[in-house]
Amino acid sequence: xxTRTASTFRLPAPLLALKNIxxxxxxxxxSAFGLAVLTLLIxxxxxxxxxxxxxxxxxxxxxxxxxxxNGHLFGTDELGRxxxxxxxxxxxxxLTIIFLVSIVVGPIGLIIGTTAGYLGGKxxxxxxxxxxxxxxxxxxILSLAFVAALxxxxxxxIIAIALTSWPPIARLARAEAMTFRKADYISAARLQGASxxxxxxxxxxxMCLPSVLIRLTLNMATVILxxxxxxxxxxxxxxxxxxxxxxxxxxxxxxxxxxxLVTFPGISILSVSLAFNLLGDGLRDALDPKQxxxx
Amino acid sequence: MSVxxxxxxxxxxxxAGPAAVRVLPSVSxxxxxxxxxxxxxxxxxxxxxxxxxxxxxxxxxxxDILINGKSVRExxxxxxxxxxxxxxxxxxxxxxxxxxxxxxxxxxxxIHRLGDREERMRKAITDxxxxxxxxxxxxxxxxGGQRQRVAIARAxxxxxxxxxxxxxxxxxxxSVQAEILNLLQRLREERGFTYIMVTHDLAVVDHMCDxxxxxxxxxxxxxxxxxxxxxxxxxxxxxxxxxxxxLEYESAH
Numbered sequence: 001x002x003t004r005t006a007s008t009f010r011l012p013a014p015l016l017a018l019k020n021i022x023x024x025x026x027x028x029x030x031s032a033f034g035l036a037v038l039t040l041l042i043x044x045x046x047x048x049x050x051x052x053x054x055x056x057x058x059x060x061x062x063x064x065x066x067x068x069x070n071g072h073l074f075g076t077d078e079l080g081r082x083x084x085x086x087x088x089x090x091x092x093x094x095l096t097i098i099f100l101v102s103i104v105v106g107p108i109g110l111i112i113g114t115t116a117g118y119l120g121g122k123x124x125x126x127x128x129x130x131x132x133x134x135x136x137x138x139x140x141i142l143s144l145a146f147v148a149a150l151x152x153x154x155x156x157x158i159i160a161i162a163l164t165s166w167p168p169i170a171r172l173a174r175a176e177a178m179t180f181r182k183a184d185y186i187s188a189a190r191l192q193g194a195s196x197x198x199x200x201x202x203x204x205x206x207m208c209l210p211s212v213l214i215r216l217t218l219n220m221a222t223v224i225l226x227x228x229x230x231x232x233x234x235x236x237x238x239x240x241x242x243x244x245x246x247x248x249x250x251x252x253x254x255x256x257x258x259x260x261l262v263t264f265p266g267i268s269i270l271s272v273s274l275a276f277n278l279l280g281d282g283l284r285d286a287l288d289p290k291q292x293x294x295x
Numbered sequence: 296m297s298v299x300x301x302x303x304x305x306x307x308x309x310x311a312g313p314a315a316v317r318v319l320p321s322v323s324x325x326x327x328x329x330x331x332x333x334x335x336x337x338x339x340x341x342x343x344x345x346x347x348x349x350x351x352x353x354x355x356x357x358x359d360i361l362i363n364g365k366s367v368r369e370x371x372x373x374x375x376x377x378x379x380x381x382x383x384x385x386x387x388x389x390x391x392x393x394x395x396x397x398x399x400x401x402x403x404x405x406i407h408r409l410g411d412r413e414e415r416m417r418k419a420i421t422d423x424x425x426x427x428x429x430x431x432x433x434x435x436x437x438x439g440g441q442r443q444r445v446a447i448a449r450a451x452x453x454x455x456x457x458x459x460x461x462x463x464x465x466x467x468x469x470s471v472q473a474e475i476l477n478l479l480q481r482l483r484e485e486r487g488f489t490y491i492m493v494t495h496d497l498a499v500v501d502h503m504c505d506x507x508x509x510x511x512x513x514x515x516x517x518x519x520x521x522x523x524x525x526x527x528x529x530x531x532x533x534x535x536x537x538x539x540x541x542l543e544y545e546s547a548h
Contacts, residue, residue, distance in 0.1 A: 184389035187352050188449065192403040193376035202402065206393045 031282020037275035113173025297328035333507030
């Protein structure tokens, strides 16, 4: 692709493909909703200092547990901190978790899966048994064990979540790679002297990428819920960080009298994970090879 | 430039002892430099397998395959790639759906560290009768015949001397078939390629090949010159039957 001569009036191919995908997603109301919520999340996270009305850490013990209104859009928590501002800053934490988990999980799953699927034989057996071991633990329990061993903090929670969520992606990539390894274009690449590594990276990975991307997007909902769960259990982000799960955990004690403490973080978690699920569904249709060929 | 090919006793066996299955019992034939040699036979008779053995895509065979007297098995990968290339049957499956023609042609040049890439790509694409602008197209923007031309260009770009053709026209329309065959014919005249061509269309053999072998159940029943087709000069009963049936079919049209 690097040698492509730039044409002046056409977008480069990857950008054009991205534009097509976004246009396709906007056509269906559900995936458009997902895309909109996630765009909003990214914008909020990017402009958090401008959007937040208060300092998320500023305590005001005179104004604890204030109901929504009175200059506090979503009310205040037990230490008088503005919940709206904390949610806005919490978006950054959520995005960080999603981003870090994705860039760790995606490549690991893709590399292990395509290598095992393309090479087959002993490599496949060894790699897949390792994935089986990771798969046989429930994700949250394994994350709990990792966090317990490494100590509770946001970074450790991210590592723990990443460690538990790559195996399904590796499985998926392997299954995909196995369907392509016998294709004529792979034979042709072998006849041109391409090394197995080159074939995996240049020929197999582009074919597996769409389904891995879809799976990764659908996985994000689980990642957010696991992160929130760890936060809720006090093993993820530590106070005073405005992580949504941790906010629910501390708000739980005042839930009966002050509903706004748990409701707004809860709605945030719900809508973001729902948005990722809807977007994943939309992506599945958008990245379907048959649909791609129609363009 | 032209190379000779000799296969001696090439066979593939699965398992050992009395339970062993011989998929390809024994194939021996020789092809002279610059010759077009056809392999015909019914489906499952092992024609394509022979090509995959010669190209080392399948490497579980025993016996000898010599190209210009050199064993394919001992040939270093890079040298083997620059000696032989293959054109596959299905032009829809032999081009990577997400790679542009430029990428397809550029890859082998990068692997073999050849210079003047742009120049070579332009030459390869014009050699197969496509405009240079097709370099930026993707397979789904090409017709079957155009795809097969790109596949041939991909085979040509490493300047091999032996082309293995695995039913290069069977997936194409009749009119496009003639175009591709004429293209292959012209390239052979210009470059002195040696062809080994798998087909089950005797008309294609008659048009292209100097000699051909009739295969049955993984064995070569008879090697015949092209001239034997119109007069049905085969001696082996199966070969006679095959050519007879083909002649009957031709005359019925």
